[in-house]
Amino acid sequence: MSTIQDFSGYAPTWCPGCGDWGIGIAIKTALVQMGLDPSSVMVIFGIGCSGNMNDFLNAYAIHSLHGRALPNAIGAKLANHKMPVVAVVGDGDCYGEGGNHFIHACRGNHDITVIVHDNGVYGLTTGQVAPTSQKGFKSKSTPSGIIETPINPLTLALTQGATYVAQTFAGNVNHVVEMIKEGIKHKGFSLINVLQPCVTFNKINTYKYYLQHSYKLPDEYKKDNLEEAMRKGNEMTTAEKFPLGILYQSHRQAFSDELPQLAQAALTEKQRFVNFENLYSDFL
Amino acid sequence: MKFTWKIGGEAGFGILTSGLVFSKIANRLGYYTFDYIEYPSLIRGGHNALEVVVSDEEAHALKKDIDFLVCLNEDTYKHHKHRLTSQSHVLYDPDEFVLQEENFIKISVPFKKFLSDLKGLPVMKNTIAMGATLAILGSDLLLISEILEKQFIRKGQEVVDFNKKFAQLGYDHVKQNFPQQIIKDLTKKESEQKLVMSGNDAFCFGSIIADCRVYCAYPMTPSSTVLTTMAAWQEKTGIIVRHAEDEISVINTALGSSFAGVRSAVGTSGGGFALMVESISFAGIAEMPIVIFLAQRAGPATGMPTWTEQGDLLFAVHAGHGEFPKIVLAPGDIEEMVNLTARAFNLADIYQTPVIVMSDMFLSESHKSMAKKFIEELSTTFKIERGKTVNVPTEQKYLRYRVSGDGISERLIPGAKGHFYQVNSYEHVEDGHTTEDAQARRQQVEKRNRKWETYLAKDFEAPKIFGDMNSAEIVFVSWGSTKGPILEAQKMLASQRKNTAYIHFTHLYPMDKGVVVPLFPSGKRYVLVENNSHGQFGKLLLMETGIEIKEKLLKYDGRPFWPEEIVEYTNQHV
Structure with a gap:
């Protein structure tokens, strides 16, 4: 049985009060509670304050390029589908720079768990606008307020075929833990969008703001209904209301489970191919 | 014995397939072939052509004179008539267009009439042409029948027999009407068993021999057939092929699988490679092995997608921000492609860094004969070296x-x-x-x-030297697919009693100055031959070794070198 300590690397360098602290402890707690240890999980980090968790979390890990964590995670899963693969990314990282990868990872139902630190701002580059910033948000790169409307990660994931779509709030660590555990358990693509206050650069979407504008999905909520999930997810755009919980979960074969090459063993475990006689006929 | 057979027609009507069928037949009959395709970047309506050089010894390049030209439309004749001689045979349909000129041998074949008589599909013109070709060359229909059988048996015996009928019509027509024009150049002879393989096919073989387990790509001419061949091989070899959403995802997927422990490769052309560049730098600092297949085409930007160029060498050498080690290899033919590709995977693992294998349209899409035992031996003897x-x-x-x-x-x-x-x-x-x-x-x-x-x-390998350096007055210096034309040019020059040597580089970057400099003795006429306009290898050689080659033969019109062009240049500029 592993402990939180086993997963703890360097002391985090996040700002005091940053939502990332809550997400960091929630990820470790979830991994411990699932019986995993740093040798049994692969974690791919993007670039940003979120990605800086690379130095604070022990695992077989890649600190990737900005935006590219998802394809790295997909590749790692293809090579060794027996290990859980988690991507720790930011909103600018995953929905901006890596937006195309996000869409296609949903479609492919790749069995990876994507934890997005959604703080509505670029923290590490000192406060420019993010794809999730609300319309009119004033930032160093949009001094007159952003013209674009925010991306809606939940409905985007839903329409692109993600099979597990959840949202949680960094201020409620227990809930983040639950969402992550369910996400890792889920066979297929899982998105956990974590609403994360940036105490330094985002004075709008504060802890207080999220406490006022978010709500937990009721117990009787049916998470297998795509239309209902779309309606709930859309409330973020239309009503500034942020549902928390598993919006949607369905069961479709994960990408790696549809590959007959992986039916018997992981790619890493397989014997070298030697039967070349089988390949010649097309060239004779 | 050596001849060029060329077939042309409208794009979308099976020209390229029948060309490959002809290459395979020639190989099975005991001959060596080298082929080359010309096609526009569209699916229907343009002009497609494929030519095959057939020889009783190994063929490395094209030959300028066309000996047999099969015109499935008038464009074929118009585009290629300047390459005909008085001995050339031209197969054409008088119902399609009128041939006024008399300075070659005309073989009329009523393609249109045969098709309408039997209600055949336009694509079956090729089959008629194949029958006619085999008749002219003094062969029989045994092999074409076998191939048609294999190709159509899934659709039923009736379809097989229907196709065979067209081959027979073309064959009988020539036998009956042009018996005096038959040249017995393709009678069966004994020879080793050969595979007909393109440079892209050779990259696939090299990868599988080296135990590559993930191949990732986004289609881009002229690298696309690596993707489709690897995809077709998934079931047989167990490799996983991912056609990702863009080239950035392509290389990062492969880096993910490389990190997790399996040999991984990607393939692309210049534009896709450009998208991968940031991640090449990532592989450099993170020290992740990756093999990158770069099949060049004529750039910049979209350029001329289906034509050839060696325009990305310095880009490949310098690809990636920051400083990190990288290895660039460039095979000159399909045998080198198999060898160097397999080696690239070892080098990537040993040095934990990106290894780029460079090709171009001419090498990637041309087919050449390869002794089957070459692959058989390499696949059993190749040692996987994963270093540390x-x-x-x-x-x-x-x-x-x-x-x-x-x-x-x-x-x-x-x-x-x-x-x-x-x-x-x-x-x-x-x-x-x-x-x-x-x-x-x-x-x-x-x-x-x-x-x-x-x-x-x-692991650096010195360039190979073809010819005798001591007696050579003229020394060609080159890399990549120009190898074939230069080797043929050397033979032609030798028959004119001109001694030449050829320094052929395969391990392009980095280069060992101490090894390379002694290979360039003074007092020779050195000629840099490259399929680009900047003389990029010349610049690289200067940068890496201080050797400067002043005389350059550069071609940058999207076409590969003719051996004849190299000979002519050499003789004119003394």
Whole structure:
């Protein structure tokens, strides 16, 4: 049985009060509670304050390029589908720079768990606008307020075929833990969008703001209904209301489970191919 | 004996397939072939042509005179008539167009009439042409029947027989009407068993021989057939092929699978390669093995997608921001492609860095005969060398980026119990954690740089020299697919009693000055031959060794060199 300590690397360098602290402890707690240890999980980090968790979390890990964590995670899963693969990314990282990868990872139902630190701002580059910033948000790169409307990660994931779509709030660590555990358990693509206050650069979407504008999905909520999930997810755009919980979960074969090459063993475990006689006929 | 057979017609009507069928027949009959396709970047309506050089000895390049021209439309004749001689046979349909000229041998074949009489499809013109061709060349229909059988048996015997009828019509027509024009150039002879393979096919064989387990790509001419061949081989070989959403995803998927422990490769052309460049730098600092297949086409930007050029050499050499070791290899023909590709996977694992294998449209899409035993031997003797890749660390405290004398650190496959580590796109200390410390930075930069020194000492291969350097007055210097035309040109020059040598580079970057400089004795006429307009290899050679070649023969019209062109140039500029 592993402990939180086993997963703890360097002391985090996040700002005091940053939502990332809550997400960091929630990820470790979830991994411990699932019986995993740093040798049994692969974690791919993007670039940003979120990605800086690379130095604070022990695992077989890649600190990737900005935006590219998802394809790295997909590749790692293809090579060794027996290990859980988690991507720790930011909103600018995953929905901006890596937006195309996000869409296609949903479609492919790749069995990876994507934890997005959604703080509505670029923290590490000192406060420019993010794809999730609300319309009119004033930032160093949009001094007159952003013209674009925010991306809606939940409905985007839903329409692109993600099979597990959840949202949680960094201020409620227990809930983040639950969402992550369910996400890792889920066979297929899982998105956990974590609403994360940036105490330094985002004075709008504060802890207080999220406490006022978010709500937990009721117990009787049916998470297998795509239309209902779309309606709930859309409330973020239309009503500034942020549902928390598993919006949607369905069961479709994960990408790696549809590959007959992986039916018997992981790619890493397989014997070298030697039967070349089988390949010649097309060239004779 | 050597002749060129060329077939042309409207795009979308099976010209390229029938050309390949002809190559295979010639090989099975005991001959060697080299082919070349010309096609526009569209699916229907343009002009497609394919030519095959057939010889009783190994063929490396094209031959300018066309001996047999099969015109499935008038464009074929118009585009290629300047390459006809008085001995050329031209097969054409008088119902299609009128041939006024008399300065070659005309063989009229009523393609249109045969099709309408039997209600055949337009694509069956090819089958008629194949029958007619085999008749002219004094062969029989045995092999074409076999091929049609294999191709159509799934659709039923009736379809097979229907197709065979068209081959028979073309064959009988020539036999009956042009018996005096029949040249027995393709009668069966004994020869070793051969495979008909393109450069792209050869890359696939090299990869599978080297135990590549993930191939990732986004279609881009002229690399696309690697993707489709690898995809078709998934079931047989167990490789996983991912056609990702863009080239950035392509290379990062492969880097993910490489990190997790399996040999991984990507393939693309210049534009897609450009998208991969940031991640090549990532592979450099994170020290992740990756093999990148770069099949060049005529750029810049979209350029001329279906034509050939060696225009990306310096781009490949310099691809990636920051400083990190990288290895660039360039095969000159399909045998070198198989060898160097397989080797590229070993080098990527040993040096834990990107290895680029360069091709171009001419090498990637031309087919050449390869002795079957060449592949059989290599696939059984090739040794997988993974360098310092381990499943269990040899030292108690595992450090992913441990500073070492040869610059290479142990690479632990993720999953080993009791261990963990991160690979990092940031600069890092020995255990992988991020750093900005000056001393740690220097240590890691120097460690990575030492991998190059180790490579040059252990794995750099000197260029191959063809011909006798001592007696040579003229020395060609080149790399990549120009090899074939230069070798043929050397033969032609030798028959004119001109002694030449050819320095053919395959290990392009980095280069060992101490090894290369002595290969360039003074007092010779050196000619740089490249399929680009900047003389990029010349610049690279100067940069790496200080050798400057002043005389350059450069071609940059999207077409490969004719051996005849090299001969002519050599003789004119004395």
